[in-house]
Amino acid sequence: MKIAAFLPELLRHLFKKPATIDYPFKKIPVPKGFRGTPFLHSEICIVCKACERDCPAEAIEITSVNEAEKRFRMVIHNDRCIHCAQCVDSCPTVPVKAMEMDSLHEIAGFDRHDMKKSWEYIRALPKRPAPAAPAAPAQPAAEATEKAGA
Amino acid sequence: MAVLKTFLYLVVYPGLLFLFVYATFVEWFDRKVYARLQNRMGPTHTGRAGILQPIADFVKLMAKEDVVPDLADKKLFSALPVVGLAIVITAGLLLPVWHIDPAVSGPISFPGDVIVLLYLLSLPTLVLFLAGWSSTNAFSIIGGTRTLTMLFGYEVPLFLAVLSPAVLAGSWRLAEIAAFYRAHPLLILPNLIGFGVALVAVQAKLERTPFDIPHAETEIVGGTFTEYSGKKLAFFRLMADIELVVSAGLLATVFLGGFGGGFIFAFVQFILKTLAVVFLLSTLRAVTGRIRVDQVVTFAWKWLAPLAVLQLLIVILIKGFAL
């Protein structure tokens, strides 16, 4: 047993740079693939509603604005979002996913209602460019209709 | 002139104003050293390098709501922080920081002032105990009893350790003790054991880790201070800071040769020496974990008291044979 075994380690750190950073003024960049806040590429969305169905927090809401024009509105309730990125995983569009995550993570607000994000757009047609792809977009769409029917 | 000088002494230096400013600075220094030892930043933003943070904390607490518990002894509860603060500031006045002629005895430097200073430094402990007791909160009462229990441990070693250099110097007056060691710098060395004992005892008196048992937050919430808030808590915190300054000043006077020379030189010496003592105390704080109250008493009587007695023995032997 030794008295003050920690002392050498402490004194070594006395003139070292602190491990912490001056947070609100300096920031550490987030790594690649960080799950920040979800957003929509509205020009690609085919309104299959897979994201709405799979969202564990019920943060995604897709409503029809105009049936004839096929106009839809998607609202992402960022106050409910748990940033799991399941919507991105569920999104069937190829080659680019309509749902994506950005690296935004400092999203506190004073009012939860201000944290909504919404897009109003016309439904895109499912693309069928890739040879193996056609089944992929069709299937979730089918499931969506099945769910709507049930 | 004498009236002006006394006034300056009481209010400006080393009285109220200086003690307030310097105590907040020492708190900042303590926090910063503690943080850097832990590889953190410590206060950074209020003022340059966070130097005004303790003052900001003080102002913030002064502005906060002040709650007095219904069941508490209201007069005692409210009076204690002020009394405590007054005691430590009075103790601060006894430090021989101003250039004092060792030959002339006065109201702030007289034979026996080291004893008065030691007892004035014991009073805040009693104030804390009463504060805990008068809050009638279970946590406060436990904190208060822990304060007293610890007092039995460290008080005697502290007195023995601080008085040994006085015995060697053959004086009960701080200014004379300091002057003696300035004249014989080599005689500081035999007092090193006493210095170590006094450092640990002062750490216990100031209730800092490893002796922060009376307000161990993970066990008894705020301990003594659980019910205190607002201005009263601000006063208690200021009291602790000034107590730190005065204790560091006492150790610097008795063990490190005090603060001689002219006004400026003495001032610089005071700052440097107290900061050195505070640095040692901060390091002690960073390097240890909290111990239990029974371990404090055991430790004090097993190690501190025998070492203090040994120190006294060394001093007496030196005095008997060498001088």
Place this chain on the structure above:
Amino acid sequence: MKFNIPIGPQHPALKEPISIRLTVEGEVIRDADLRLGYNHRGLEKLAEEKSWIQNIYLTERICGICSHSHATCFVQGAEKLLEIEPPRRGIYLRYLVSELERIHSHLLWLGVAGHEAGFDTFFMYTWRDREVVMDLLEMISGNRVHYAINTLGGVRRDLDESLRKKILEGLAVLKTRSEYYYKIGAMEPTFIGRLAGVGRLTKQQAMDFCAVGPMARASGVDRDVRKNDPHTFYNEVEFDIATADTCDVLGRTVVRIKELFESYKICEQILHKLPDGPVAVKAPRKAKPNEVVSRYEAPRGENIHYIVSNGSEKPERLKVRAPTLANYPATVEILKHGFIADIPLIFAAIDPCICCAERSVELIDSRSGEERTLRFSDLRRMANERARILPLQRNVAWPF
């Protein structure tokens, strides 16, 4: 003079609400009583409303520190019900995250133990080093706390070569730091003085009270689901069960540090043996009517999920037994005859995750109501017997 001291529901030593009523005499605890139910969240009921895939994220949020444990435990069971087998690479990655989480959780615990013992410097240093593993987890999964790496039939993200190297580097750093803490822990007298002999739980008691995890292992019971019931992958890697026989908080600390080394070993083996191939298979949305019990060794001990499916998209029933709950009976017992100063340490030594356990309060009350009479009398008898045979703890004497 006897006091009743309430610790909690709000108390600085407790990060989450739980109430411990203590009867103390001076500094010595004479009696302890534990009350739960301050943070009931209705998670099990909620799980019945969500689909299988949504429930992964729900179970992940049972706990903030061992989030992956609950998600993995659920996914293991759900995969059995959905009758799918994840690919090897997926399994390896899943348990890589498991072990990294164990490292982060134990480092966190070490810091908390330091803080509870009033040793804040230790706390700062361990938490600084914990950042290394947190950053690794963030790089692997995209988040620091809720990794959400699991999906039905595997994991959601793959690992590339550069990341694999980074993880190995990070593990090397952590290894040297852990060795340092192991050494320091053995040498710093104020720390050891606070931990040794505190909260004694004998081997027999640990078995009687069904303690789990490091709590049981520190009492010499080598109980570890990874070894006793090696599921999917744990029989393919080499590791030992870390045990100690000091039966006190010091033992629990040592066990956790040893487990850190075992986890480093497992992670390195995973990274070296990582098979190629896909990381996930596609999962069906519906499960046939069936039931399954899934066990998983969380950092705090054995985690059990009982899942019933009824042929629909949603589970019929999810029952979660978090490890903390299994450790409560033992905790109440060891709190008695301790010091007030030891409460935070004793309580922290089970690494309590109160919210995890809270959601199952309802069931515990109704089920153990009948058991309690039987168990409690046993408990009483044992406690009396122990008090008669054994002298009180060494340090009990009050200095007055």
